[in-house]
Amino acid sequence: MNPTISVVTPVYGCDGCLKELYTRIKQAVEAISPSFEIIMVNDESPDPSWQTIQALAKKDARVKGIALSRNFGQHSAITAGLDYSTGDWVVVMDCDLQDQPEEIKSLYYKAQEGYDIVFARRAKRKDTWLKRMQSKLFYKVYDYFTEGTTDASIANFSICSRSVVDQLCLLREKSRSYPLFLKWLGFKWTVIDVKHAARGEGKSSYNWSKLINLAIDSIVSQSNKPLRLSITFGFGIALFSLIYGLFLIYKYFFLYQPVAGWTSVMVSLYFLGGLTFANLGIIGLYIGKIFDETKDRPLYVVRTKIGFDQGYEPLLTTHEKKKG
Known part of the structure; x- marks a missing residue:
């Protein structure tokens, strides 16, 4: 029986990449299974990304779009996509084509060796020198305060099983870091080297100010x-x-x-x-x-969505059930 694959990608400032992203994801995932969905989460992007997502969803029923009411941040957008995903295996990747969709097959086949989570490690990063330096500095400071060891070449690009996603969706802390949460869960994980491309469009929204705020949030949330x-x-x-x-x-x-x-x-x-x-x-x-x-505010607010069944909402988490 073919597995169902969900591909979740937060979208911000990359309208020009989305059509190519869709085509390449479709080609890569079809080589694994004909049953898949692509969930694009528009994090209130200032460009016409939502219009492009709508056009793709109308063209292909396997494309689903979620538009958040405002910019909640990358990790909250990822959480929204995970909440709405239904696949047996879930891939998370960025939308700017630096994470190459062709590597999804490598992630999936590695997971079949008995792993619940497989991270993609960027063997040769195509980021600017300044971006690489920011990333290394961020993780050095983070590792010092959390007394851990973090690989700066590992970001969000990964695949994980449905059981992992179900447990991850129960974590509703406001300060979020997708890869750190995955590791905290304790499931069996590994890393593979993948090719890393130059950014397809736009520039990273993580400037020094945002990185400092992210570092403070992550440290305070993860360590005393x-x-x-x-x-x-x-x-x-x-x-x-x-x-x-x-x-x-x-x-x-x-x-x-x-x-x-x-x-x-x-x-x-x-x-x-x-x-x-x-x-x-x-x-x-x-x-x-x-x-x-x-x-106790929600991690995100959905303004509208497309491609989902009428009235479909993700399953309530344990936390939300207790609230109700």
């Missing part, structure tokens, strides 16, 4: 090391202050040397004040994350 570091710094400064205070007392009573005036006092106050505010900021980030989770 910043809190532990702030405690260590606090005790370290307290110990240093105690030793320095004892030294000043010794200097005053035994060496008969008076302590210098206000300069050292003011410097110490500013230093301690800065550290106090920094630690409060770290604590505030964690409190802010807790606040975001307690608001």
Whole structure:
């Protein structure tokens, strides 16, 4: 019996790539199974991407489109596609043609060796030097705070089984990272090397500001090391202050040397004040994350969709059932 393959791709700023993307995905997946669906999630792209998705869906019933009400971010868009997917195996890939659809076959056949998840590792990245440097810096900082090891050449391009997708869809945290969540689930996974192409159209929406925000969100969501570091710094400064205070007392009573005036006092106050505010900021980030989770807002809002059966909605997650 042929498996059903779902291909999920978040769409933003790549209208010119979508027709070629559809054609190449179709050719690649047809070599595996005639039963497949292509789910394109329009993350409120500023170009005519949604009109192109609609045209493709009208041309081929296996193309399905989801238009989000606003830009919720790449990982929330991926979540929307996963929620609506029905395949036995689900492929996630970017829409800019850097992830080459022809590699889907390699991912699928590797998964048949007994793996639940197969990641695509970009053997020779075609990104700019600046993009590669941003990525390496992001993962070095992330690995330091989470005490893990992350391969910067692995992104979203992957295939996973239905059982993995079902469990992944139960994770409804607001701060999301698709590949990190997959690894956290603990299913059997592996990596294969794939070819990486130059970007087909547009440019990456991840600038320095977005990468910094993503790093902070990921670190605060996945690790409490910043809190532990702030405690260590606090005790370290307290110990240093105690030793320095004892030294000043010794200097005053035994060496008969008076302590210098206000300069050292003011410097110490500013230093301690800065550290106090920094630690409060770290604590505030964690409190802010807790606040975001307690608001219990949906990860995305669907404005409209095309290609799905009338009235079709994804199965409620355990979390949503509890809410109801």
